[in-house]
Amino acid sequence: MLYLKNYFHSVISSWRVQSPSVRIIRLWLGVTWIYGGWDKAIDPGFLAKTGATSIARQLEGYSQSSPLGFLFQHLIERANLVGVIVMISEFAIGLATLFWVAPTLFAFSGFAMSIGLWLSATWHVQPYFLGSDTAYAILWLAYLLAVIGARRKIDISLDRRGTIRLGLVGAFAVMASAVGRVLQQSPKGDASALNANATGAQILASSKLAVGANHEFTTTSGEPAILFRTAVGVFAYSEICTHQGCTVSYLESERSLRCPCHGASFDPFNGAAVKAGPALSPLPSIKVVEESGWIVYA
Numbered sequence: 001m002l003y004l005k006n007y008f009h010s011v012i013s014s015w016r017v018q019s020p021s022v023r024i025i026r027l028w029l030g031v032t033w034i035y036g037g038w039d040k041a042i043d044p045g046f047l048a049k050t051g052a053t054s055i056a057r058q059l060e061g062y063s064q065s066s067p068l069g070f071l072f073q074h075l076i077e078r079a080n081l082v083g084v085i086v087m088i089s090e091f092a093i094g095l096a097t098l099f100w101v102a103p104t105l106f107a108f109s110g111f112a113m114s115i116g117l118w119l120s121a122t123w124h125v126q127p128y129f130l131g132s133d134t135a136y137a138i139l140w141l142a143y144l145l146a147v148i149g150a151r152r153k154i155d156i157s158l159d160r161r162g163t164i165r166l167g168l169v170g171a172f173a174v175m176a177s178a179v180g181r182v183l184q185q186s187p188k189g190d191a192s193a194l195n196a197n198a199t200g201a202q203i204l205a206s207s208k209l210a211v212g213a214n215h216e217f218t219t220t221s222g223e224p225a226i227l228f229r230t231a232v233g234v235f236a237y238s239e240i241c242t243h244q245g246c247t248v249s250y251l252e253s254e255r256s257l258r259c260p261c262h263g264a265s266f267d268p269f270n271g272a273a274v275k276a277g278p279a280l281s282p283l284p285s286i287k288v289v290e291e292s293g294w295i296v297y298a
């Protein structure tokens with residue numbers, strides 16, 4: 001009991017002695033890393049072999065597009081293990097950051113993980129500052145330097161009790177991952193749902209889509225989608241990126257559908273084929289036709 005009291009006292013004092021700016025960074029990083037682990041834990045597609053958020057597909061994409069591709073190549077066959085490690089590590093880094101457990105070790109882990117994500121998931125994002133992992137790497141670095149600089153004010157040595165705390169953080173991270181897997185959500189971005197839209201349901205009056213124009217809409221199954229008309233006719237695609245499920249948008253200057261998350265781009269005038277990774281598959285197409293002055297689901 002006394003031990004717990006002392007521990008909570010040290011957690012509170014670790015927050016107290018930090019400057020407001022360091023506290024904000026610490027809170028943001030801790031909460032965000034826990035959320036990252038939780039998001040993966042409740043995503044049924046994360047440990048699946050295929051799908052927009054599958055870790056196996058992501059590793060496959062990184063093996064082709066990252067400067068560390070050779071490394072990811074070896075990890076593809078152990079994708080599930082990699083996924084579980086990433087998920088538990090995110091929980092552990094977040095919890096340890098908030099609850100002041102081995103702060104230097106976990107701040108460094110957060111920094112190293114962000115660098116890894118930058119070299120893989122956001123390597124192709126243009127311009128670079130739109131890639132969130134570069135910003136996270138800098139935040140972790142700033143926080144790491146603040147922790148190292150505070151050595152004189154706060155005791156961060158890893159004694160026997162510190163080791164026990166480390167073990168507890170690991171146990172909580174495993175438990176949180178297990179709870180997330182039990183409470184999984186329904187799959188994200190199910191392409192088959194796109195063509196389960198009510199046949200004949202109206203999307204847009206034909207007169208409102210001139211040749212060369214496009215129009216964003218929401219499918220009856222709730223997915224963001226985009227319609228195009230060319231001299232050849234009308235066609236439509238889901239706007240859910242096949243990499244990790246972000247929403248793409250059309251860039252007139254590039255004549256491509258670009259994903260803001262990791263920079264994938266798709267060619268809408270060639271079956272939404274991948275123009276640039278890390279996505280590997282085209283955007284799902286949505287069957288549409290023109291009938292009685294309307295563009296409708298086929």
Ligand code: FES
Pocket residue numbers: 241242243244245246259260261262263264277278279
């Ligand atoms: S979600 Fe990663 S490129 Fe689209």
